[in-house]
Amino acid sequence: MAKVSVHEILEDKDFKDLLKRRNRVALTLTVVELLIYFGFIALIAFNKPFLSQKMSAGTATTVGIPIAVGTIALSWVLTGIYIFWANSRYDTLVKKIKEKIGG
Amino acid sequence: MPQATQTIIGQTNPIAIMFFIAFVIVTLVITYWAAKRTRTTKDFYAAGRNVTGFQNGLALAGDYMSAASFLGIAGLVSTRGYDGLIYSVGWLVGWPIVMFLISEPLRNLGKYTFADVVAYRLNQRPIRAAAAAGSLVTVLTYLIAQMVGAGTLVKLMFGLPYEAAIIIVGALMIAYVLFGGMIATTWVQIIKAVLLLGGATLLVFLTLSKFGFSYADLFGQAEKLYTSKFLEPGGLITSPIDAFSLGLALMFGTAGLPHILMRFYTVPDAKEARKSVFYATGFIGYFYILTVTIGFGAAVLVGQKIIMGIDKGGNMAGPLLAEALGGTPFLGFLAAVAFATILAVVSGLTLAGASAFSHDLFVGVIRRGQASEKEEVKMAKMATLGLGIAAVLLGIMFKGQNVAFLVGLTFAIAASANFPALLMSITWKKFTTKGAVTSIYTGLTVATVLIILSPTVWVDIVHKTEKTAVENQIKMIESTSSAKIADLEKQKTPALKSEKLAALDTSIAGEKKLADEQIKTEKAKMPKAIFPLKNPGIYSMAAAFLIGIIVSLLWRDKKAEEKFAGEKLREYIGIGAEE
Numbered sequence: 001m002a003k004v005s006v007h008e009i010l011e012d013k014d015f016k017d018l019l020k021r022r023n024r025v026a027l028t029l030t031v032v033e034l035l036i037y038f039g040f041i042a043l044i045a046f047n048k049p050f051l052s053q054k055m056s057a058g059t060a061t062t063v064g065i066p067i068a069v070g071t072i073a074l075s076w077v078l079t080g081i082y083i084f085w086a087n088s089r090y091d092t093l094v095k096k097i098k099e100k101i102g103g
Numbered sequence: 104m105p106q107a108t109q110t111i112i113g114q115t116n117p118i119a120i121m122f123f124i125a126f127v128i129v130t131l132v133i134t135y136w137a138a139k140r141t142r143t144t145k146d147f148y149a150a151g152r153n154v155t156g157f158q159n160g161l162a163l164a165g166d167y168m169s170a171a172s173f174l175g176i177a178g179l180v181s182t183r184g185y186d187g188l189i190y191s192v193g194w195l196v197g198w199p200i201v202m203f204l205i206s207e208p209l210r211n212l213g214k215y216t217f218a219d220v221v222a223y224r225l226n227q228r229p230i231r232a233a234a235a236a237g238s239l240v241t242v243l244t245y246l247i248a249q250m251v252g253a254g255t256l257v258k259l260m261f262g263l264p265y266e267a268a269i270i271i272v273g274a275l276m277i278a279y280v281l282f283g284g285m286i287a288t289t290w291v292q293i294i295k296a297v298l299l300l301g302g303a304t305l306l307v308f309l310t311l312s313k314f315g316f317s318y319a320d321l322f323g324q325a326e327k328l329y330t331s332k333f334l335e336p337g338g339l340i341t342s343p344i345d346a347f348s349l350g351l352a353l354m355f356g357t358a359g360l361p362h363i364l365m366r367f368y369t370v371p372d373a374k375e376a377r378k379s380v381f382y383a384t385g386f387i388g389y390f391y392i393l394t395v396t397i398g399f400g401a402a403v404l405v406g407q408k409i410i411m412g413i414d415k416g417g418n419m420a421g422p423l424l425a426e427a428l429g430g431t432p433f434l435g436f437l438a439a440v441a442f443a444t445i446l447a448v449v450s451g452l453t454l455a456g457a458s459a460f461s462h463d464l465f466v467g468v469i470r471r472g473q474a475s476e477k478e479e480v481k482m483a484k485m486a487t488l489g490l491g492i493a494a495v496l497l498g499i500m501f502k503g504q505n506v507a508f509l510v511g512l513t514f515a516i517a518a519s520a521n522f523p524a525l526l527m528s529i530t531w532k533k534f535t536t537k538g539a540v541t542s543i544y545t546g547l548t549v550a551t552v553l554i555i556l557s558p559t560v561w562v563d564i565v566h567k568t569e570k571t572a573v574e575n576q577i578k579m580i581e582s583t584s585s586a587k588i589a590d591l592e593k594q595k596t597p598a599l600k601s602e603k604l605a606a607l608d609t610s611i612a613g614e615k616k617l618a619d620e621q622i623k624t625e626k627a628k629m630p631k632a633i634f635p636l637k638n639p640g641i642y643s644m645a646a647a648f649l650i651g652i653i654v655s656l657l658w659r660d661k662k663a664e665e666k667f668a669g670e671k672l673r674e675y676i677g678i679g680a681e682e
Contacts, residue, residue, distance in 0.1 A: 010668050019675060026203040033203075034354075037196040041350050044189060044336045045343035052335035059319055060326035062334045068188045071196070072388045078199045079384045086377060094676045101678070 009101060018093045025085055029078055040071045110426055111434070112413055115262040118435030119442075123261075126294070126443045127275065133290045137283035144476045147284035147483055148215040148458050149368040152682065154289055156375040160382020163366050165292030166451040167357075167383070168299055168390055170444040171252050171510070176391065177424075178417025180398020181410050184325070184333035187398055189340065191391040193350055197357025198387065202380040205358050208529040210367045210376040211673055211680040216455075217364045217521065218463045221528045224666035225536040231467035233543040237520035238361040238459035240547060241513050243497075245360075246452050246490075248509035250498030253445040259414065260422060260438035266499055272442075273495035276450045280457065280487045285369060288450045295440075295447035300386060302440045303393040306421070309428040310400035321396075324403045333402070345636050349511070352640030356514030359521030362455035373677050397421050404428070453490050460486035508559040511638050515554060519546030519643035527651055529674060532667040534651070535660035542651030549646045553639030558632040566630035576625045584618035 009015050043051055044064075051064030141147050154162065172194060180187030213219035218234030250269055257268035279287045314320040325333055340346040357363065367376045401410060401420035405427055413419045422441075426434040461483035466474045474482075520543050527534045527542070554560055562570055591611050595604060636642075673679045 006669065006672060009672060015672075015675075019671065022675060030200060030203045033196065033199045037192070037354065038347065038350060040192065041340070041346050042343070044340045045346055048336050052331075060322040060331065060334060061319055062185070062331075064185055064336060065188070065322070065334065068185075068192050069392060071192050072391060075196055075199050076384045076388045079202050079381045082199075082202055083377060083381045086374075091374065097676055098678070 009097065012097070012100070014093065014097055014100070018090070018097065021093070022090060025082070029082055033075060033078055036071055036074055040067065043067070110409070110413065110423060111431060112419055112422060112426070113259055113262060116260070116431065116435050116438060118432050119261055119438035120435075122436050122439030123442050126298075126439060130275075130279065130287070130291050130294065130446075133294075134279050134283035134287040137286035137290065140286055141282075141284040142480075144215070144462075144479050144483075146286065147480050148365070148454075148462065150285040150289050152369060152371050154369040154375075156370060156378030157382055158289070158293060159366055159370050159375070159379035160386060161296045162289045162292040162369075163363060163379055163383035164386035164390070165296035165299075165447050166362055166366065167387055168296065168444065169249060169252075169448045170256055170441045171249070172391075173299065173303070173394060173444060174256065174418045174421055174441060175416070176394045177398040177401060177421040178410070178414070178419070180395050181401040181405075181420035182407055182417040183337060183339065184329065184399075184402070185335055186337050186339035188395050189336060191395055193353040195384070195388050195391055196350075197354045198380060198384040200354055201358045201363070202377055202384070204526060205364070206367055206376045206380050207373040208674045209364060209525075210370065210373045211675075211677045212529065212670065213368060214681045215365070215368055215462050216458050217359075217361065217525055218459070218467070221524050221539055222467070223528065224663050224670050225528070225534075225539055225660075227472060228468050229536055229540045231463040233540045234521070234524070235459045235463035235468070237359075237516065237524075237543050237547055238463070239456055240551075241359070241517050241521065242361055242452050242456035242459070242490075243493075244509045244516070245513040246449060246456070246494050247497050247501055248506050248513065249445060249449050249452065250494050251501045251504065251506045253442075253449070254498055254502065256418065256445065257442060259419060260441060265502055269495055269498040272446055272449060273491050273498070275446055276453055276494075277488060277491035279446075279450045280454045280491070281484055285454060288447075288454050289369060291447045291450055295443045296386065298440045299444055300390060300393075302437055303390060303397065306425055306428070306433075306437070307393050307396045307400070310396060310404065310424065313400075313404060313428075318396075321399055321403065325399055328403060329407070342636075344641070345638070348636050348641035349638040350640075351644060352511070352514045352518045352638050354518075355522045355644065356516075356518035356640075359517035359525065360513075361459060361517075361521070362451040364521075364525075365455050365458060368681070371682075372680065394421070397424060400424055449494065453487055453494065456490045457483045457486040460490070505564055508554060508557075508564070511559065512550065512554045515550040515638055515640050515643055516547055518640055519550045519647045520544075521546075523644065523647040523651055527648075527655075529670075531655075532664050533655050533659065535655040535658060535663055537658050537660075538651045538655030541654045542647045545650040546643055546647030550639055550643035553634045553636075553643060556632060556634035557637055557639065558635070559637050561632040561634070562630050569628075569630045573625055573629045577622050580618055580621045580625065584614055587614050 051062060051067065053063045055061045055063060145151055176187055176191045179190055209217065209220055212223050218231050221234055222230040253272050254265040254269045257263050258265050279291055322334055370376050370379055398420060401424040405420065405423045410417050410420045410423055413423065422434055422437055425437045461479055465482045466472060466479050523546060524539045524542050528539060588611050591607055595607055
């Protein structure tokens with residue numbers, strides 16, 4: 001396997017592609033998490049009546065309860081999405097680049 | 104539904120002591136075993152990097168789930184309902200951020216502390232001094248909050264004197280860290296996390312069994328007792344900007360807590376590091392859903408009156424519910440778990456503080472990187488002992504003080520001093536030494552000063568006497584006026600003429616108006632905070648980022664920029680990462 005110098009790797013198309021993908025995924029997921037949480041906070045701050053509605057007639061459960069629990073659950077799901085992406089796509093790309101260096 | 108009426112909380116509980124002694128014996132045996140395996144700095148700070156992702160996920164959860172969040176959130180939900188749930192959400196949302204932005208680069212670039220990463224391509228000494236300051240302040244403020252909480256909780260649950268509780272916690276924590284280093288600390292966290300999650304799960308199972316395993320029924324009963332307001336957002340968020348500021352501090356503070364960041368060095372590689380965040384987020388999220396359920400359950404099955412009668416803040420809601428559902432043995436078990444929780448959290452904090460002291464300050468700053476491993480481990484052990492003793496003394500000094508603001512301060516500093524410098528160093532090519540150092544000190548100072556000027560310290564602590572005086576005055580006005588009104592009401596008899604009745608009504612209205620006016624003048628005397636927000640996160644974070652960016656752009660550092668290429672290779676694919 002042909003070894004490639006550090007400088008060449010930095011200019012390598014695959015490496016640049018890897019950086020771009022990782023930054024895009026990380027940034028998108030971060031923004032989604034921020035939107036979910038601060039969206040929830042904004043609802044509490046500006047639209048309490050919405051959260052105070054009953055889920056259905058005759059029940060005590062308010063809309064706010066599944067939304068709050070959903071915020072927790074979605075946060076976890078996002079970390080799961082990242083793991084899934086990193087294990088399937090990212091690690092394959094890293095392996096490919098490492099092979100080029102011969103490491 | 105019948106509510107519990109008797110409790111043995113506050114009395115010595117032999118079952119609790121038995122469970123606690125069992126926990127201590129097991130953890131000390133582990134410490135003995137770990138001590139034989141702790142020789143190098145890698146063993147002491149990073150458990151030899153042999154911890155698996157799953158184990159580290161449990162240990163991260165163990166580090167993060169404090170007794171305060173277990174008892175505090177259940178208490179808040181039992182007394183304030185939905186508002187407590189809002190609060191618990193804020194404690195989880197930082198974890199995805201840790202995963203997406205921090206965990207892998209941190210593992211790939213660093214060795215033992217987050218300063219390793221910030222200093223990677225910058226000047227070692229000034230960065231290490233600044234980062235150590237950020238770490239030590241965060242660790243110490245959090246440690247004081249935990250110790251004071253520990254003393255109070257243990258006193259309530261075991262009937263032990265406050266000082267004795269603090270000394271027991273301090274002595275055990277020193278033993279774990281001093282002899283067993285990160286290996287023992289990790290196992291203490293794992294055992295504690297399993298006990299806490301198991302105990303809370305059992306409590307929730309017993310609670311839900313009373314409601315036919317139906318949350319709808321639980322909420323229905325809660326509504327019957329405390330009206331539908333209990334299931335709606337109430338007064339917790341009044342100012343949107345305050346809520347936003349606290350949210351920012353919680354979210355990004357998690358990604359700047361030294362004892363959390365340090366855990367990523369205990370796993371073999373970046374892949375295990377990210378896996379551990381996935382597990383940790385799952386465990387912590389599950390845990391918060393459990394504590395919220397416990398809170399609602401306690402409100403219905405124990406009742407607010409009894410909960411607040413034992414502790415005004417509601418901290419005993421969980422233990423009271425355990426006692427109501429599982430009797431003295433379950434209460435004893437849960438008390439022991441709470442004690443173990445405190446112990447585990449303070450151990451993690453002490454280890455993080457000791458590593459900032461020895462690895463960053465002693466080796467990095469004083470010895471300019473020239474120290475043998477033996478010397479470094481020795482210094483870390485001395486720092487552990489010093490920090491442990493300091494924690495005990497500070498815990499006793501702050502007895503009976505209002506330390507609630509300390510947790511907010513910890514997160515504000517972590518989000519403003521530690522997180523911005525860390526994030527910019529791994530993502531921004533033009534970041535410089537001067538930029539990093541000024542950013543850290545700015546975040547540290549702005550967060551601290553603004554907290555002191557905020558309502559939580561300036562009104563609640565500094566001007567406490569004036570505040571209580573005004574509150575008492577208002578209470579007096581209210582009681583005299585309602586007494587007078589009641590008196591006037593009594594004079595209303597059916598035999599009275601209508602003119603006389605009307606005159607009485609005017610007097611009553613006059614009384615009410617007078618009282619309202621008096622209260623208004625009193626309220627104007629209420630001391631005001633110089634800084635209006637309860638948490639300064641939004642300003643202190645912005646200041647830290649801005650200063651870091653401006654200073655870096657004004658004084659460019661070509662050398663650091665050139666080194667960024669090499670950093671990227673290690674950051675993204677882990678070439679040259681510590682093994």
